[in-house]
Amino acid sequence: MGLFDTKYCSICGNKVGLLGGMKLDDGHLCKDCTAKLSPYFSRRHQTVDTIRKHLAYREANAKALSSLQISGNYGDSQKIWIDSANRRFVIARTSDFARTNPDIFSFDDVITIEKVLKEEQEEQKTKDAQGNEISYNPPRFEYSTSYHVHMSVRNADIADDIRIELYREKTSGTYHDDEFFRYNELTNEAINTIKPGAISEETFREQETETPADTPRRYVCYIRCRNCGALIEGPAIPRFCPECADAITLEDIGVIDTETGDILV
Template sequence: MGLFDKKYCDICGEKIGLLGNRKLEDGNMCKNCAKKLSPFFSERRRSTVAEIKEQLAYREANKAAVEAFHVTRTLGTSTKVLLDEDAGKFVVTAFSRWKEENPDVLDFSQVTGCDIDVEEDRTELMQEDAEGNQTSYNPPRYHYSYDFYIIIHVNSPWFDEIRFRLNNQSIDQAPARGIFMQNESERRDTVEYRQYEAMGQEIKEALSKMRQSVRENIEAANAPKTAQICPLCGATTTPDIHGRCEYCGGAILT
């Protein structure tokens, strides 16, 4: 086939326009179909047509999960982690009208870990000598900037991590009034730095706590059950996962 031969999308069958082809391992995909994939998916070129169709079916089914999602807690300011604590689910989105974007709805049980990554960028500050040349200070002086990233590790067929930046703009630590903070602890001991550090910790702790709670409930549900006498209604009952009588709902002390 020639370079400019017409190509058709192996997903929807539509003709692929100029510069609109998205190569797959064994075929082609148009940009409109590509837009429907998860924003956290990065293995498109190594995916087969069948695998892409399977993901798009999942993405279509995800719309119902989005509609059923009720936000009970919001974490972050720009890109947000939205929690539905009652349903045990969460989404990550940077959009204000997020339901229109069909964000991936994930279970707390799918979280396998959460990390905070702080990227530091260092640029040397120069001075001009008597001849107009740029020279280093002695000792060298630097301008620092920081970016905070959250990495949520997940167990999903389509991606294994969600990585996003907490801060909209880099946190600059420029020298002021001739004071140069060369000590790392001093550079990081600022209001803005501590704000995003605390924000990252809040997200990490919330997801870790929710994941642990779900796993404890699963373990409790799978634990061997023994019949007991309910002290409230007198019935012989097998307590549910919350330790309550299956007849009257009263708490059973063990």
């Protein structure tokens, strides 16, 4: 068997090129047939038989897409599209479902669903006179907090767990902006739409809106660093603890009732 032996697709019979296809345990899949698979379908250890079954499911899914009644969506680039009347959803970047054939999930298919926040920092570089990448002096960073939804679904046609990034708060400043809370609330709302009560969380924002604007502020936002215990008064929320430089996340943020001294959140 030479490296350049011609291979043929076990499903459609077309020639399998060097790129974009897939090796099966008992055959080969061409680029075009591979493109029809769900992105959440495992690419490992599939057989001609499991591919045939999966492609039949994908065809039925494509037909069912026209019955979706989208009532709303969550997310910036990858989006969760909700059909609340029929308790279903799809995950897709655009509403051009006919092109990408996103898998239809029932709310009841979802076994576990959770929110995962990720903090990242990336150094911004410049170039010297010779065109080499160098650090700014002092170094500059771009910070981001991304809001992910992880879920496992009860769907025999899809093996992988689903992980999607819904939102990303990005800034070169050292303070969080309003999107920090807004994205968090939207992510919570998306999760609670699919699985009611999955996220129970009181946020500073909800407390704040209870206080009319013209009355003295009764509630104060505070940040208590879980790493070193430092107490910082809000409402501006630093990305990093000024004492120990640990990343400040939602779990560090609370509200103090200044009349009673009670810590509310």
